[in-house]
Amino acid sequence: MPATASTPRGLDHLVIGVRDLDAAWRFYEKLGFRVGTRNRHPWGTENRIVQFPGSFLELVTIADQSAIPPHGERRFSFGAFVRDALAGQGEGLSMLVLESTNAKADAATFQAAGIGDFEPFFFERQGTRPDGSTVRVAFELAFAADSRAPECGFFVCQQLEPQNFWNPDFQQHENGATALTSAVIVAEEPALHRAFLTTFSGGAEVLEGNEDYVLALPRGRIDVLDPEAALGAYQVEPDTTPARFLGFCVAVPSLDAMAERLTAAEIPFVQNEERLFVQAEDAMGCMIAFEQI
Numbered sequence: 001m002p003a004t005a006s007t008p009r010g011l012d013h014l015v016i017g018v019r020d021l022d023a024a025w026r027f028y029e030k031l032g033f034r035v036g037t038r039n040r041h042p043w044g045t046e047n048r049i050v051q052f053p054g055s056f057l058e059l060v061t062i063a064d065q066s067a068i069p070p071h072g073e074r075r076f077s078f079g080a081f082v083r084d085a086l087a088g089q090g091e092g093l094s095m096l097v098l099e100s101t102n103a104k105a106d107a108a109t110f111q112a113a114g115i116g117d118f119e120p121f122f123f124e125r126q127g128t129r130p131d132g133s134t135v136r137v138a139f140e141l142a143f144a145a146d147s148r149a150p151e152c153g154f155f156v157c158q159q160l161e162p163q164n165f166w167n168p169d170f171q172q173h174e175n176g177a178t179a180l181t182s183a184v185i186v187a188e189e190p191a192l193h194r195a196f197l198t199t200f201s202g203g204a205e206v207l208e209g210n211e212d213y214v215l216a217l218p219r220g221r222i223d224v225l226d227p228e229a230a231l232g233a234y235q236v237e238p239d240t241t242p243a244r245f246l247g248f249c250v251a252v253p254s255l256d257a258m259a260e261r262l263t264a265a266e267i268p269f270v271q272n273e274e275r276l277f278v279q280a281e282d283a284m285g286c287m288i289a290f291e292q293i
Contacts, residue, residue, distance in 0.1 A: 006109055006202040007101075010219030011180055012157045013056045014248055015095035016286050017086045021046055021061040024284055028059065030265045031278075031288065032175025032258075035059070037128055043079040044068035051170040054099075054219050055180040057248070062086065076118045076143040081153050088151070092285030093245035095153035096183050096222070098201060100142060103158040107142035113199045116144035116154075127164055135164040146196040149243035152185070154200055175261060179251040181291055182214075182221045186236060187243040190224045197222060223249075234277060234287060235270060247280060247287025255292045 018024040025035045025048050036049040044067035050057040060082055062068070068079035085094040100106050103120045110116035124138035138160035146152060159165055187193055190212055197215055198206065201222065207214040211226040225246070227238035236246060252258050255276045262269045268282045277289035 006106070008202040008204040008218055009098035009100065009156060010217045011055045011183065011221075012097045012099040013058050014093055014180070014183055014245075015058050015060055015082070015097065015153065016092065016284075017082050017094050018059055018061050018091050018284055019086060021048055021059060024048070024059045024061075027284060028057075030267065032261055033057075033173050033177065034170060036170060039125060039127075041079070041123075041125065042067065043077070045079050045082055049170075050173075051167070052177065052180045052250070053168075053171055054166070057180065074117055074119045076121065076155070078121075078141075085151070085153075089241075089244065090285050092280060093183070093247055094151070095155065096185075096245065097154075098156045098217070099219070100140075100156035100158040103140035103142040103156060106156050106158075110142060110144045110200075115146070115196055115199055116142070118143040124160075129167070135161070137161050137165045144196075144200050146193060146200075146243070148192050148196070149185075149187070151241060151244050175258060175290075176253045177250045177290075178253070178293060180220055180248060181251050182223050182249040184223045184225065184234075184246040184248060184287065184289070185243060186225050186227065186230045186241075186246045188227065188238075189242075190226050193224060193243060197224065233272075233274075234289070235279065236287075245286075247277075247283070247289065249275065249289040249291050251293040252290045253293055255290060258290045 028035050033050045040046050044064040046063040047058050047060040069077050071077045107120045121141045126134045127137040140158045141155050143155040204215040204217050212229040215222040230236040269278050275289045275291045280287040
């Protein structure tokens with residue numbers, strides 16, 4: 001897998017599969033996030049978005065099984081991946097998405113590097129502003145695949161109408177969250193995924209740990225933890241999955257205030273010296289960690 005000469009890519013968004021989109025909406029609002037309205041996709045899924053400056057969380061569910069297209073020879077089916085993830089590993093973070101300034105070029109880069117031979121995928125939909133008016137939002141995606149992490153989805157996203165998508169009003173959260181700071185991967189052997197992640201990220205700097213490591217992105221980071229590190233950081237017991245997404249971290253101004261909010265909402269959490277987190281089993285399959293800025 002050759003090294004890439006492209007520019008490192010920042011976090012764009014995380015795809016979090018849920019069975020009940022309204023239940024996810026209510027849960028994330030209890031956590032103190034502002035959650036967007038329901039959006040329908042023509043390929044059988046629906047989503048709600050939690051937006052931060054330059055990145056977002058995509059809560060997604062299956063709305064129409066009959067509308068989901070199959071994977072093709074060079075076609076990645078977003079709907080089929082979400083469906084299969086929910087049916088297999090269950091609810092939780094299933095796809096990591098980085099930003100793109102040219103999805104077609106990124107698709108060619110992934111093909112040349114041997115990490116993805118998929119046609120770029122374009123789509124558009126109507127977005128809703130806070131005043132209720134509608135605007136066009138459009139995206140082009142380029143998919144990649146890590147053969148050693150079949151349960152993890154990877155793609156980059158080019159915003160074609162960014163002025164209609166990003167909105168500071170949507171980025172004001174009651175819990176004070178200001179940024180999506182990391183996506184967390186647990187891998188039995190992190191070294192096996194380093195070449196893929198380095199290429200996929202556009203050559204992001206790798207900060208060394210022991211067996212674990214961090215890819216420092218222009219916006220956010222990717223934390224790759226071995227079972228021992230995951231146990232120490234998030235009290236996660238090892239399982240037999242070679243690699244999986246555990247969850248994500250966001251920045252908040254006060255862990256004490258966050259602890260008070262979670263206590264009042266009767267949401268179980270764990271707090272250590274570095275962060276406060278709601279474990280995956282208490283958060284619809286996706287660990288949610290809060291880091292103090």
